[in-house]
Amino acid sequence: MRILRCLLVLNWLACAASTQAACSRPVKVAISPMGRNMMVQPDGSVGGLVPDILKLAAARTGCQFDFIKVPRVRALRRLETGDIDLLPGSTRTEERDKSGMFVHMYNSRAMLIALAGKLPPELGLDEVRKRELSFGAIRGNNYGPEYMRLLEEAGSLPRLSLVPDPDTAARMLAAGRFDAVLAGPSVFAEAAQRAGLADKLAVTAISGMQPAQVGIYLNRQSLSLADQEQLRAAFAWLVARGEYSRLVRQYYAEPKWSVLGLDTRLPAASKPGAPLWADNEPACFI
Numbered sequence: 001m002r003i004l005r006c007l008l009v010l011n012w013l014a015c016a017a018s019t020q021a022a023c024s025r026p027v028k029v030a031i032s033p034m035g036r037n038m039m040v041q042p043d044g045s046v047g048g049l050v051p052d053i054l055k056l057a058a059a060r061t062g063c064q065f066d067f068i069k070v071p072r073v074r075a076l077r078r079l080e081t082g083d084i085d086l087l088p089g090s091t092r093t094e095e096r097d098k099s100g101m102f103v104h105m106y107n108s109r110a111m112l113i114a115l116a117g118k119l120p121p122e123l124g125l126d127e128v129r130k131r132e133l134s135f136g137a138i139r140g141n142n143y144g145p146e147y148m149r150l151l152e153e154a155g156s157l158p159r160l161s162l163v164p165d166p167d168t169a170a171r172m173l174a175a176g177r178f179d180a181v182l183a184g185p186s187v188f189a190e191a192a193q194r195a196g197l198a199d200k201l202a203v204t205a206i207s208g209m210q211p212a213q214v215g216i217y218l219n220r221q222s223l224s225l226a227d228q229e230q231l232r233a234a235f236a237w238l239v240a241r242g243e244y245s246r247l248v249r250q251y252y253a254e255p256k257w258s259v260l261g262l263d264t265r266l267p268a269a270s271k272p273g274a275p276l277w278a279d280n281e282p283a284c285f286i
Helices: 002-020 049-061 072-081 125-130 145-155 166-174 185-194 225-240 243-251
Strands: 027-031 065-069 086-091 100-108 111-115 122-124 135-138 160-163 180-183 201-207 212-219
Touching: 027 049, 027 072, 049 065, 049 086, 049 225, 049 243, 072 086, 086 100, 100 225, 100 243, 111 166, 111 185, 122 125, 125 145, 125 201, 135 166, 145 160, 145 180, 160 166, 166 180, 166 185, 180 185, 212 225, 225 243
Parallel strands: 027 065, 027 086, 122 201, 135 160, 135 180
Antiparallel strands: 086 212, 100 212, 111 180, 111 201
């Protein structure tokens, strides 16, 4: 009994130590509609995988997160100007690395999402070009160099429609405005379901399209070094403990194609340096 009491006290102390050091001020988070990652409801409330992972980080650190609803393209600009502190669901690029500290959460590949039977299960990049497909892409998304070159080529023909959000892409696909949507399936799943398309779609993998690193950017200009490290360590710990993978399974159980191209199993070398908390430390989420 005495040993049990000691263990309970030690666990309480470990939890208390991990949640005492809050950030120096509330952290401003850019929230833009991105499927089930970030959902902004008509009443203005925010939900999705990203808010859930932020709740876990808040419980872990004591930091407060203030949501700022902003279009995706404007959110990227506000990262550069220092007007926001945290940009979630962002692909890593050299340009963004100048403004923010990147925390790797998962890998994602852009794929072609079209009405079932319209495209084969896989196409090479050259085949995509030769077919002269028209497709829609979500403004502000970036899945790496191959994706950006494909957009540039399609835009010059023109065979590309850049749209502000996944819901617009789903409506235009249903109306036959283009042949396919070029995006990560997880980003498009919720919009497809709302448009009544989820069971009518199939995903085409593009061989030669490399996976992009996706995660969170912490603003180097606006956040103190201590706050940056506190948050970086918390998110790295959550990824290492499998919390992010758990939320992906929860949010993307249906449709089955929504998790294609998504990989949350990060190699150790891709994870940030040693976190402030040990991986075997007891979890104390609230």
